[in-house]
Amino acid sequence: MRRADVVAAIVVFAIVVLLPVGIFAYQFKEKPHPEGVREITVIIHTFEHGGFQPARIVVRKGERVRLKLMSYDVTHSFQLLDYDIDTDLIFPGQPVVVEFVASEEGTFPFQCNIKCSPSHQNMVGQLIVEP
Amino acid sequence: MDDEAVGAKVTRVAETKPVKIGWKRDLLQLAPFLRWLVFQRWFQFTLIVPNLLAFTIVILSGIFGIPVGAKNFSIIFVWIVWWALLIVVLVPFGARVWCAMCPIPAFGEWLQRKSFVSFVSQGLGLGKRWPRQLRNLWLANFGFLTIALFSPIVTTRPVVTGFLLLGLMAVAVVMHLVFERRAFCRYLCPVGGFLGLYSMAAPVELRRIDAEVCRQCRFKSCYRGSTPESLKVGGIGGYGCPNFEFPGGGMERNTYCLLCTECVKACPYGNITINLRPFGTDLLVEKGWKLDEAFKAFIMLGSAILYSIIMIGPWGTLKSWANLGGWGFLGYAGMFLGSILVLAPGLHLGMSALVRKIAGTRSVPLSEVFVNTSYALVPLGLFGWIAFSLAFVLPNISYAVSVLSDPFGWGWDLFGTKSYPWTPYAPGIVPYLQVPLLLVGLAWSVFVGTGILHKTFEEAQARKASVPLTAYLIGGTLVFLALYLG
Amino acid sequence: MQRNRFFFIGIAIIVLGAAAAGFAWVHRPAPTEREFEITARQFAFDPPRITVNLGDTVILRVRSEDITHGVYIDGYGIDVKVPPQEEAEITFVANRPGKIRYRCSAICGPLHPFMVGEIIVRPNIPLAGSAFLAMVVGVVALGYAWWRKEA
Numbered sequence: 001m002r003r004a005d006v007v008a009a010i011v012v013f014a015i016v017v018l019l020p021v022g023i024f025a026y027q028f029k030e031k032p033h034p035e036g037v038r039e040i041t042v043i044i045h046t047f048e049h050g051g052f053q054p055a056r057i058v059v060r061k062g063e064r065v066r067l068k069l070m071s072y073d074v075t076h077s078f079q080l081l082d083y084d085i086d087t088d089l090i091f092p093g094q095p096v097v098v099e100f101v102a103s104e105e106g107t108f109p110f111q112c113n114i115k116c117s118p119s120h121q122n123m124v125g126q127l128i129v130e131p
Numbered sequence: 132m133d134d135e136a137v138g139a140k141v142t143r144v145a146e147t148k149p150v151k152i153g154w155k156r157d158l159l160q161l162a163p164f165l166r167w168l169v170f171q172r173w174f175q176f177t178l179i180v181p182n183l184l185a186f187t188i189v190i191l192s193g194i195f196g197i198p199v200g201a202k203n204f205s206i207i208f209v210w211i212v213w214w215a216l217l218i219v220v221l222v223p224f225g226a227r228v229w230c231a232m233c234p235i236p237a238f239g240e241w242l243q244r245k246s247f248v249s250f251v252s253q254g255l256g257l258g259k260r261w262p263r264q265l266r267n268l269w270l271a272n273f274g275f276l277t278i279a280l281f282s283p284i285v286t287t288r289p290v291v292t293g294f295l296l297l298g299l300m301a302v303a304v305v306m307h308l309v310f311e312r313r314a315f316c317r318y319l320c321p322v323g324g325f326l327g328l329y330s331m332a333a334p335v336e337l338r339r340i341d342a343e344v345c346r347q348c349r350f351k352s353c354y355r356g357s358t359p360e361s362l363k364v365g366g367i368g369g370y371g372c373p374n375f376e377f378p379g380g381g382m383e384r385n386t387y388c389l390l391c392t393e394c395v396k397a398c399p400y401g402n403i404t405i406n407l408r409p410f411g412t413d414l415l416v417e418k419g420w421k422l423d424e425a426f427k428a429f430i431m432l433g434s435a436i437l438y439s440i441i442m443i444g445p446w447g448t449l450k451s452w453a454n455l456g457g458w459g460f461l462g463y464a465g466m467f468l469g470s471i472l473v474l475a476p477g478l479h480l481g482m483s484a485l486v487r488k489i490a491g492t493r494s495v496p497l498s499e500v501f502v503n504t505s506y507a508l509v510p511l512g513l514f515g516w517i518a519f520s521l522a523f524v525l526p527n528i529s530y531a532v533s534v535l536s537d538p539f540g541w542g543w544d545l546f547g548t549k550s551y552p553w554t555p556y557a558p559g560i561v562p563y564l565q566v567p568l569l570l571v572g573l574a575w576s577v578f579v580g581t582g583i584l585h586k587t588f589e590e591a592q593a594r595k596a597s598v599p600l601t602a603y604l605i606g607g608t609l610v611f612l613a614l615y616l617g
Numbered sequence: 618m619q620r621n622r623f624f625f626i627g628i629a630i631i632v633l634g635a636a637a638a639g640f641a642w643v644h645r646p647a648p649t650e651r652e653f654e655i656t657a658r659q660f661a662f663d664p665p666r667i668t669v670n671l672g673d674t675v676i677l678r679v680r681s682e683d684i685t686h687g688v689y690i691d692g693y694g695i696d697v698k699v700p701p702q703e704e705a706e707i708t709f710v711a712n713r714p715g716k717i718r719y720r721c722s723a724i725c726g727p728l729h730p731f732m733v734g735e736i737i738v739r740p741n742i743p744l745a746g747s748a749f750l751a752m753v754v755g756v757v758a759l760g761y762a763w764w765r766k767e768a
Contacts, residue, residue, distance in 0.1 A: 004173055008247035015184050020191055027541055041542075070542060072197055075685035075700070075723050089685060089700065092724045093202030093533065094550070095542045115701035116684050201724055287727035443718075445735045447661020454660070454728050526691075526720065527730050553722065559692015562716065566747045570754045577758035585766065594766075597759060605755035609748055616716055616744040617737075 041068045044076045044090065046117035052110075055125035059102045070095045074117070080110040080127060089114060102129045155406040158335065159395075169392045169405070170367055173248045178232035185213075186234040186296065188538055193293020197540025201553070203289040204538035207530045209296070210286040215524040217326075218516050223410075226330035230323060230374075230389035235299050236315055239307025240373065250357060250368035250396075256308040261318060261375075268423035271324035272430060278321050279434050280467055283442065283453040313373040317387060328427045329513045330385040331413035331506075332575075337378060337388050337395070337405050344402045345379035353379040353394035353403060361399045369397030378403050384413040386424070411575065414506050415582045422498075425505035429479065432512040432607070433471035435519050439614045441467075443522045479505060482603045486584070489599055490592035503587045504600060507580030511604060514572025515611055518565040522615065526555035565615050573608040577601050627756075634749060641740050648672030655679045655734070657686040657699055659726050662719070662734035670739050671714050677707040686732070687722030696722050711736070715743035 043053045049072075059065050069078050071092040078087045083100045090096045112123035159166040168174050185208060193205035200206035221229050241247050245255050278285060278295070285291050299320075306315035316323050339345050339353075350361035356371035370393045376382050378394045379402070395403045413419075441449050441463075452459030483500040487493075529551065536549040543549070557564070580600045584593040651673050656663040658681065669675050679688055681701045688707060689696045699705045711717070721732035 002249045004248040005246055008173070008176055011180060012183070012241075012247065015180070015187050019184070019187055023191060023539075027539070027543075068542065070197075070540075071199075072540075073199060074725050089698070089723075092199040093197070093537070093540055114685055118683075120684075199724055200727060201730065283728065283731075287730070442731045443733055445661065445665035445733050447658070447663065447665065450660050450728055450731060523730065555689065555691065555720075558689075559713070559717070561691070562743060566743075566750070570747075570751060573751060574754050574758040577755055578762050581759065581762035581766070590766075594763060597762070601755050601759045605752055608751045608755070612744065612747050612751060616747060617741065 037064045037066055039066045039068065041070065042078075044069060044071045044078075044112065045073050047119040047122045048117055049073060051123050052112075052125040056128065057125065058128045058130060061102055061105050061129050061131050063102050064099065065102055066097060066099045068095050068097050075114060076112045076116050076123070077114040078110060079113045080108060082108040083127075085110075086113065102127075105129050105131055155336075155408045157340070158405045158407050160404075161407070165405075169395050172250065172367065172396070175231055175391050175393075176248050179234055179237050182232050183234040183237060190293050190297050192539045193289040193291075193296070195539065196289055198289055199540060200287045200289055201527070201530050202534060202537070202540040204534050205289045205292045206287065207527075207534045209292055211524055211528050212531050215520060215528065218513075218520050219524075222326060222329045222333065223513065223517070224333060224335070226333035226335050226385040226390060227323075227326045227388060228335075228390045229326060230316060231391045233316075235296070235320070236303040236307065236313055238300065239304040239315065240313060242304065243307040244370065250370065252356070252358075256311075258311045259309055261310050261314045265318055267318075267421070268324050268327075268427055270319055271321055272423065272426055274319060274321035275324055275427075276430060276468065276471065279430070280464055282438070283450070284455060312371070312375055313389070314375075316389060317374045324427055325431050327386040328424060328431065328509060329516075330388075332411045332510060332513055333385060334408055334410045335390075335405060336385055336408055336412070337390055337392070337403065338382065339379050340402045340404055342381065344400050345381075348379060348400065348402075350399055351377070351379060352397040352399060353377065356393075357397045357399075361397070364399035365401060366399045367396050369393040369395070371397065383416045384419050386413065386419060411510060411579060414509055414579045415586065417503075417586055420502050420506065422502055425502045426476070428505045428508045428512060429475040430471050432508050432515060433475040434467075435512060435515040436610060436614070437467055437470055439519050439522070439611070443519070444614070479508075482599060485599045486596045490584075490588050490596035492588060492592050495587055500587060503583050504580065507576050507583055507600060507604065508607070510575035510579055511569075511572040511607055514568045514575075515607075518568045518572075518611065518615065521561055521564055521568075525557050525561055527553075529554040529556065562616050566612070569608050569611050573604055576604045580604060623760075638742075638745070645740060646670045648674070650674040650676065652676040652678065656682050657688075657721065657732075658682040659684070660721070660728040660732040662732070666735040666737060668737045668739060669711050671711060673711050673738075675707075675709055675711050675736065677705075679705045679707065684725055685723050686725050688719055688734075689722035690719040690736075691717060693717070698723055711738045714738050715741055 038059055040057055045051060045053070069087065069090050071090045073092060076090045078090060078096070078098065079085065082104070085098050085100060087096050087098060106129055108127045110125050110127055112120065116123065159169060189205045189209055192203050196203045196205065217229055243254050243256050245251055245253070285295060303315040306319065307313070350358060352358065352361045352366060352369070352371070354371050354377040357366055357368045362368055372378065372394055373391060374387050374389050376387050379398070382388065441453050449463065452463035480501055483497060483504055486504065487495065487497055487500050530553060532548050532551040536546045537543045581597045584596045584600065587593065588596055648670065651669050653667050653676070655677050657679055677688070679699050681699045683701065685698065685700045687696065687698045688705065690709065692713070693709050695707055695709060697705045697707055715738055717736040717738060719734045719736065721729055725732065
């Protein structure tokens with residue numbers, strides 16, 4: 001193999017191996033966040049395609065919780081009335097971030113409040129605040 | 132002439148000012164830098180690399196990214212950005228230059244050659260010959276029609292786009308290891324077929340310089356590849372044409388030339404170059420007129436019209452059917468395939484019969500009129516495609532700005548442009564861009580059509596025959612106008 | 618004399634066309650206010666195409682039958698979101714003849730980019746004009762091709 005081919009092989013290796021590895025590493029590495037903040041990504045599909053993921057969010061009492069709400073198909077919204085949270089429309093590709101302190105213990109329902117499919121009324125989930 | 136003498140003659144040719152053959156200009160003499168580039172073994176590799184990079188991101192984002200097409204790199208960069216570049220710039224001005232930089236066959240070809248860059252005479256793979264019965268465009272036509280039929284799915288679902296491209300790449304690798312050369316590109320690639328058809332319209336061509344030199348040449352390295360003997364005479368070492376063409380043997384059309392420039396590197400006499408030339412020259416080359424290419428012309432023109440109805444028209448039922456809407460899909464498929472495979476050729480056959488009747492001769496078979504005149508549809512089809520593409524590219528290409536920052540829809544913001552809003556460009560003006568494009572396509576088609584008739588019939592007959600052909604082409608243009616403005 | 622005949626036929630067609638266009642223009646209907654009920658659903662508007670006259674004040678009352686959609690009107694700078702169970706009212710003056718496309722502006726599923734509705738503003742001068750131009754271009758191109766073959 002000549003030198004040009006070695007360089008070429010390195011370039012190709014970088015593109016098809018290092019690049020994907022880098023992308024996944026960047027996405028899934030532990031992100032540092034301020035002390036005590038729980039950051040949770042909630043991916044929202046219509047009910048037919050999985051609804052809220054995760055649909056069961058467990059945090060500890062007193063924690064500061066940051067939910068990153070991302071629609072993966074159509075327009076949704078997010079309501080967690082016990083914590084006074086009621087977002088505007090959540091459009092695909094435009095994540096909405098809500099933040100609150102889990103001050104009350106218990107199980108609290110959340111739902112999508114904009115009709116997003118025929119089974120929209122099933123778009124529910126639970127926030128569980130453990131002691 | 133012995134080899135040295137032939138070489139000396141070419142050197143002499145090359146030393147004079149740019150060679151002017153008719154309207155042609157030797158681009159490699161006009162642009163010495165390009166000439167230098169073309170003579171580097173790494174030239175094609177560097178063309179492929181950026182596309183391989185984009186391709187890798189397309190496949191990753193298609194398979195692992197957000198399933199919303201508008202927010203996914205794969206859909207936006209394949210079906211909006213790449214497509215717009217291809218149909219508006221690369222094909223009309225650069226012939227099949229995309230094929231030189233396409234990453235789909237890259238791995239197959241690298242494996243087959245056992246080399247990324249340098250010229251190695253011993254390759255890998257079975258090197259079988261492609262079956263004789265399949266040495267035409269029918270498989271590619273079939274492949275294109277299949278993808279075209281499902282394009283409302285393919286162009287809107289990232290995961291389908293991702294797996295489709297990955298699948299094509301896998302097929303290409305297998306093809307390269309089983310068969311010789313780039314059989315995939317020539318006989319199977321669904322894109323290659325129509326690139327070939329429309330590349331005939333482009334103002335560039337790769338051709339031999341001096342036919343006499345090729346006649347005297349005993350190496351035929353442009354087809355067979357460089358050999359130690361040919362390298363003693365000249366050339367920097369190149370593979371034989373990967374697409375089964377023989378530039379030195381009088382290749383007269385762009386249709387199957389991938390512009391990979393291997394033959395330029397292989398030719399011991401520097402007798403192959405790239406020319407600038409008038410648009411559309413190849414459409415009048417009788418030698419290549421064949422039924423498989425004629426059908427490609429119907430498929431392309433037909434699908435441009437059908438997409439204008441289905442995708443950018445206002446009719447929701449059609450869209451639901453096309454979107455795999457239960458049994459309705461069969462209705463849509465029937466309409467799509469029926470229009471392209473029966474209605475369009477049927478209309479064209481009717482027109483051909485009329486042309487033949489008005490020309491008043493029985494000496495030219497109807498089938499010949501049918502095939503020949505189909506090439507008159509190439510300019511109109513190309514401009515119809517450009518006009519149709521503007522109608523979905525301009526309203527949606529702004530997604531590219533936000534997708535660039537967040538290719539996977541994971542909430543990244545690489546360049547700070549993630550929140551760039553959806554902004555249709557030139558809203559309300561698109562029809563006024565489409566009209567001149569279609570009119571240019573029409574005028575050009577009429578020119579090509581009359582030229583074709585003059586090669587098909589005798590002078591007086593051709594003149595009479597050009598009236599119904601022109602009416603037919605005007606009719607086709609009116610269909611587009613009715614869809615875009617009516 | 619064939620050439621002269623073609624020439625006169627051409628002139629006659631142009632004059633007649635211009636006269637017809639002028640007549641249509643003079644007798645065009647007076648602008649009025651028009652209201653349309655439009656239903657949006659994945660992936661179309663219903664009715665798919667509405668027709669108004671140049672100068673009309675157009676009121677679109679848009680309701681969604683399923684999920685959140687939007688209405689973006691090409692060339693009029695209007696973009697309204699249409700959540701389900703709410704009616705969006707859009708008012709504009711159709712001050713340009715020809716076809717206006719409007720499209721969904723809230724991503725509503727895979728075929729969202731192709732969710733398009735049409736408003737035809739009559740008289741459709743762009744269509745008639747370009748169709749006429751196409752015939753002229755076709756004929757002139759043919760004439761030019763003939764002339765070049767002769768020369």
